[in-house]
Amino acid sequence: MKKKRIVLHFPHKLIDKPIAYHLVKDYNLVFNILQAKIIPNEEGVMVLELSGKDKEYADGIKFLQRQGIKVQTLSRDVKRNEKRCTHCGACIAVCPTDALRVDRKTMEVIFDINECIACELCVPACPPRAMEVKF
Template identity: 60%
Template sequence: MAISKRVVLHFPPRLVEQPIIYQLVKDYNLVLNILKASVTPKEEGLMVLELSGAREDYDRGIQYLQETGVRIQSLGQNVMRNDARCTHCGACVVICPTGALALDPKTRMVNFYEDRCTACELCVLPCPPRAMEVHF
């Protein structure tokens, strides 16, 4: 049975220089579509992938990733904004790596573009009124 899932991968700095994604394709026959990638030598890497393939290959591929030390998050996990708490200060806009939280230059309100959110959760704790919430 073929499946297709979106996942967020966090690469610890020590893994950033290893060809892990290549192995996913070669050894596990997975088709991947890179939705977002931010990889810098010696820093934590972030990648959002759509992985497609046979169920068995997918499970083995995920197991391989876990064994290498990659942290995996499912995109079924959602970050949402509690609009009653958001004060639109804008502290989050330099934290969000994908531009999902961005200022409207006219109104100076913070817009939350859920389609750009990769649920990396980086915004959750730095938000001063704690308006960003993780829902499962």
């Protein structure tokens, strides 16, 4: 069984094609869309969590590549060094998934690892360097 977070970069000619449908129907894969950015006449970017049996997972990835889709694996994780975080909020504006957001009760900045897609945008945005990349 394989479960990975991947980024798909697909050319605009494929934007209206039922790619995800084929992953489910032809390869028995389960996916969860974490983020999608589609701009007409430009490359589309989609971040997925994709899971399935090893062979079907590999075949599904090959299928994507055959369509002309660039597949990038997110193999790194981002974590927060709690001792360094000052809850200044500078990271909130750059986080595309709201993994970094304010808890209205405590007014502290929450880091929700389940929402994090490891894009690393918060790493340079954090003044005390509390956001770290874990290999």
